[in-house]
Amino acid sequence: MQVKPVIAIVGRPNVGKSTLFNRIAGKQKAIVIDEPGATRDRNYMDCVFQDKAFTLIDTGGFEPASEERILVQMREQSNLAIEEADVIIFLMDGKDGLTHSDMEIARQLRGKDKKVFYVANKVDGDRHQEMVTDFYRLGIDEIHSISAQHGLGVDELLAAVTHDFPESVEEDEQDDQIKVAIVGKPNVGKSSLVNRILGKERSIANPTPGTTRDAIDMPVKVKGKKYLLIDTAGIRRKSKISQTLEKYSVVQALKSINRCDIALVLIDAEEGLTDQDTKIIGLAYERGKACIIVVNKWDKIEKDNSTVGKFVEDIKDKIKFMDFAPIIFISAVTGQRAPKIFDLIDDVFGQYTKRIGTSPLNDLVGKSVQRNPMARYSNKQMHISYATQTDIKPPTFVFFVSNTKGIHFSYERYLMNQIRETFGFDSVPLKLVFRKKR
Numbered sequence: 359m360q361v362k363p364v365i366a367i368v369g370r371p372n373v374g375k376s377t378l379f380n381r382i383a384g385k386q387k388a389i390v391i392d393e394p395g396a397t398r399d400r401n402y403m404d405c406v407f408q409d410k411a412f413t414l415i416d417t418g419g420f421e422p423a424s425e426e427r428i429l430v431q432m433r434e435q436s437n438l439a440i441e442e443a444d445v446i447i448f449l450m451d452g453k454d455g456l457t458h459s460d461m462e463i464a465r466q467l468r469g470k471d472k473k474v475f476y477v478a479n480k481v482d483g484d485r486h487q488e489m490v491t492d493f494y495r496l497g498i499d500e501i502h503s504i505s506a507q508h509g510l511g512v513d514e515l516l517a518a519v520t521h522d523f524p525e526s527v528e529e530d531e532q533d534d535q536i537k538v539a540i541v542g543k544p545n546v547g548k549s550s551l552v553n554r555i556l557g558k559e560r561s562i563a564n565p566t567p568g569t570t571r572d573a574i575d576m577p578v579k580v581k582g583k584k585y586l587l588i589d590t591a592g593i594r595r596k597s598k599i600s601q602t603l604e605k606y607s608v609v610q611a612l613k614s615i616n617r618c619d620i621a622l623v624l625i626d627a628e629e630g631l632t633d634q635d636t637k638i639i640g641l642a643y644e645r646g647k648a649c650i651i652v653v654n655k656w657d658k659i660e661k662d663n664s665t666v667g668k669f670v671e672d673i674k675d676k677i678k679f680m681d682f683a684p685i686i687f688i689s690a691v692t693g694q695r696a697p698k699i700f701d702l703i704d705d706v707f708g709q710y711t712k713r714i715g716t717s718p719l720n721d722l723v724g725k726s727v728q729r730n731p732m733a734r735y736s737n738k739q740m741h742i743s744y745a746t747q748t749d750i751k752p753p754t755f756v757f758f759v760s761n762t763k764g765i766h767f768s769y770e771r772y773l774m775n776q777i778r779e780t781f782g783f784d785s786v787p788l789k790l791v792f793r794k795k796r
Contacts, residue, residue, distance in 0.1 A: 735764025
């Protein structure tokens with residue numbers, strides 16, 4: 359199971375972290391695609407450079423700097439990056455030269471079990487190149503000179519940073535384990551749920567350190583089926599940083615979601631669905647992962663006949679981009695409805711790996727187009743020649759059309775809904791791809 363290395367860009371404010379982030383993410387054609395309704399205010403991106411995949415993090419976006427707390431917040435961001443990342447790009451301002459804040463960050467990075475690349479930004483010419491020598495006062499062997507704004511030296515930097523990264527490989531679909539990530543904000547009950555599952559249902563469990571830092575992989579067998587639980591509940595115990603820790607739980611969720619088939623997103627019934635929860639659900643959506651919303655601590659809520667309905671309506675209203683995700687109400691502490699999670703996982707996984715034959719798929723497409731003809735584009739009638747399912751996890755359907763530019767988003771949604779209703783894909787994401795007919 360391949361895990362993408364994580365690169366964090368750290369440094370004091372205004373040295374160009376976001377500029378470098380956007381340069382790398384944009385130039386390398388990030389894998390993540392914006393979809394209507396999905397989270398857009400991200401400060402992380404899946405990228406590929408020379409067939410090597412990695413996740414890039416801009417720490418500058420996690421905590422806006424303020425004049426009063428600038429040094430404190432810089433320390434928090436650096437410590438979090440040290441804890442979460444596999445490789446660190448320490449960015450400094452080549453025009454300003456070495457500052458006290460730079461020296462403070464470098465001090466924290468020393469002695470850590472992380473590879474650090476020291477980078478001087480805003481080096482646009484020979485006159486600035488002379489300033490780079492000042493950074494060698496840090497006692498390091500190499501300074502990389504770049505201009506993030508103009509792209510100078512960025513490829514060379516990436517080549518060095520990714521030199522030891524593994525080349526991307528396809529996941530093995532034959533793995534007989536259903537990989538389930540348990541994600542959510544700190545203190546939402548992830549540990550309680552894991553303990554409930556392992557205490558009641560365990561027949562095979564040998565907890566071992568996961569490939570992803572601060573995660574534990576737990577093989578479990580329930581009713582003869584194998585599952586791999588990916589738990590990240592230990593992050594709060596391993597860090598006393600409070601200001602930005604909750605925001606960095608998104609990074610923890612990101613690394614777990616990248617490895618899973620189904621994400622169990624735990625939310626606190628007393629708090630309801632928060633912006634942080636929505637961001638984590640957006641991670642699953644963007645990566646085409648199946649998702650189950652688990653409302654925990656339901657035993658603490660005063661209820662009447664309409665409580666569940668109102669709660670469900672509120673959740674679906676806030677995550678319109680993933681309103682198909684099943685919702686279950688549990689109490690990890692008392693065990694209320696917790697065993698039903700595995701039945702739900704099995705149902706969702708069945709849809710997530712379902713394949714539809716080409717003949718019934720094209721029969722549906724033909725009837726759907728007949729009921730609702732495609733609009734004209736460039737004064738020509740649009741038509742679909744052929745459709746086929748090409749992949750699972752998520753189920754992916756390719757349509758060969760007369761002109762890909764003529765596919766309106768509303769018609770794509772119409773076709774998706776037809777596939778959902780006809781073939782029983784009511785709880786998982788679907789991916790539709792349109793290609794020009796040869």
